Every structure is written in C-alpha cells, then in structure tokens.
Amino acid sequence: MSSLLELDRLSVSYGGMTALSQVSLQVPEGCVVALLGSNGAGKTTTLRTISGLVRPAGGDIRFRGRSIAGLPPHRIAALGVVHVPEGRGIFRSLTVIENLQMASYGRAAAGSHRDIEAAVEMFPVLGRRLNQAAGTLSGGEQQMLALARAFAAEPVLLMLDEISMGLAPAINAQLFATIRSVAERGISMLLIEQYVDAALALADYCYVLEKGRIVDVGEPEDLRHSEALTAAYLGAGVT
Numbered sequence: 001m002s003s004l005l006e007l008d009r010l011s012v013s014y015g016g017m018t019a020l021s022q023v024s025l026q027v028p029e030g031c032v033v034a035l036l037g038s039n040g041a042g043k044t045t046t047l048r049t050i051s052g053l054v055r056p057a058g059g060d061i062r063f064r065g066r067s068i069a070g071l072p073p074h075r076i077a078a079l080g081v082v083h084v085p086e087g088r089g090i091f092r093s094l095t096v097i098e099n100l101q102m103a104s105y106g107r108a109a110a111g112s113h114r115d116i117e118a119a120v121e122m123f124p125v126l127g128r129r130l131n132q133a134a135g136t137l138s139g140g141e142q143q144m145l146a147l148a149r150a151f152a153a154e155p156v157l158l159m160l161d162e163i164s165m166g167l168a169p170a171i172n173a174q175l176f177a178t179i180r181s182v183a184e185r186g187i188s189m190l191l192i193e194q195y196v197d198a199a200l201a202l203a204d205y206c207y208v209l210e211k212g213r214i215v216d217v218g219e220p221e222d223l224r225h226s227e228a229l230t231a232a233y234l235g236a237g238v239t
C-alpha cells in the first residue's frame with residue numbers, strides 16, 4: 001500500500017528543547033492512523049510540524065512522495081492537508097453558514113449551495129443552526145462545525161487534534177461515528193485522541209509516542225496489550 005504521508009526521522013526542537021526525535025511514521029492511502037501518548041509526548045507538535053506551523057530541525061516530511069518539510073502552511077493546506085487544531089479553530093463571532101463558506105474559500109465552487117448542502121447532510125444538527133453565531137453553539141455542535149469545515153475544505157489528509165476534548169461521552173460517541181463515516185469516504189486521517197479505546201476502534205494503525213520518540217507501533221489488536229501504551233495512559237483504562 002502506498003503512503004500518502006511519510007515522516008522520515010523527523011526532529012523538532014523548541015529553543016534548546018528537543019520535542020521530537022527521529023520520528024518516522026506513515027499514513028497509507030485511505031487509512032486512519034492514531035497518534036497516542038501521554039501529555040507532552042509530542043503529538044500536537046507532530047501535527048503542527050506536518051502543517052508547516054513548526055519548522056523541523058531535521059528529517060523529512062513527504063506527502064504523495066514530495067517533500068513538504070519547511071513549506072509555508074498555506075502551501076501545505078493547498079495540497080489538501082487539513083488540520084483541525086485543539087480548541088476547534090472556528091470563528092466564534094461568525095454564523096455557522098459563514099464558517100462553512102469560509103472553509104471552502106479558494107476552491108472553484110467556494111461557498112456554493114452544494115458545499116453547504118453536503119455539510120448539512122453529513123452534520124444535520126448544523127442545518128438547524130445555520131444563522132446562529134458559532135460561539136453560541138454547544139461544545140459538541142462547535143466540534144461538529146469544526147469537522148464540517150474541515151470536510152468542506154475537501155481534505156486529502158485530515159488531521160484531528162483531540163476533538164473529543166471537554167465533551168460529554170454521549171456527544172463523543174456521535175462525534176466518533178461521524179469520524180468513522182468520514183473515513184469510510186476514503187479520506188485518510190491522522191488523529192490524536194485522549195480516549196484510547198475510541199482511537200483503537202477507529203484506527204487502522206497506531207503509533208505510541210513517548211518523550212518525542214516512537215516507542216511502539218502496530219495495528220490496534222497488537223497494541224491492546226502494549227506496555228508502552230499502558231504506561232502512557234496509566235489509569236486511563238487501557239485493558
């Protein structure tokens with residue numbers, strides 16, 4: 001299977017502090033890959049470096065076989081790498097429909113009726129809130145909007161950073177079902193998820209990061225009893 005995204009011995013430092021050290025990782029076409037690990041392990045840094053928000057200190061990032069390491073974020077986004085950051089990244093004072101229109105800005109059919117209809121079909125709750133300011137939506141609805149915006153940008157690779165953060169379990173179940181349906185449309189994903197069981201259920205492959213290094217990798221069944229994973233989430237209910 002060909003790799004859509006490939007990190008090759010990627011290293012990142014913040015000032016003198018090494019945040020990622022020789023991280024190698026692959027996201028095959030059409031697969032969901034989860035990045036797991038304790039707080040501060042380097043998960044967010046990995047996504048931000050892929051997006052071009054952080055410059056690598058060493059190694060390479062290849063997307064469809066081409067190096068994208070060090071490219072500015074807008075060039076990387078233009079390739080179809082869509083990042084939903086921790087904290088959602090929606091425009092709170094704009095309405096739901098304006099948020100959706102902006103997400104597809106720059107594409108040929110930007111902000112068209114079809115785009116909005118597709119988003120509403122996938123995230124029906126937003127259809128009833130189109131003219132409401134995004135900041136007044138519930139946490140779960142805001143996260144649905146963040147996903148809908150990402151989807152409207154027509155991602156080739158969708159990167160999600162802890163989108164379940166701060167939401168009730170019932171809302172998260174809905175969110176994970178939506179993510180699964182996005183994956184079933186063949187969109188490749190790299191996701192960070194605090195709920196290990198949900199991540200293992202969604203992912204085709206998982207990587208475990210610890211202190212900026214990959215310490216384990218495998219298919220979810222292989223990782224259920226991973227010592228590295230248990231250590232990373234001690235007390236988080238890994239069985």
Ligand code: ATP
Nearest residue numbers: 014015017019037038039040041042043044045046
């Ligand atoms: P969390 O789950 O808490 O978000 P994480 O696995 O995503 O953790 P990162 O946020 O990538 O981890 O952080 C990796 C390390 O880099 C941590 O030690 C963190 O303190 C440090 N770090 C992250 N961002 C910066 C920054 N902008 N400047 C300096 N150090 C940073």
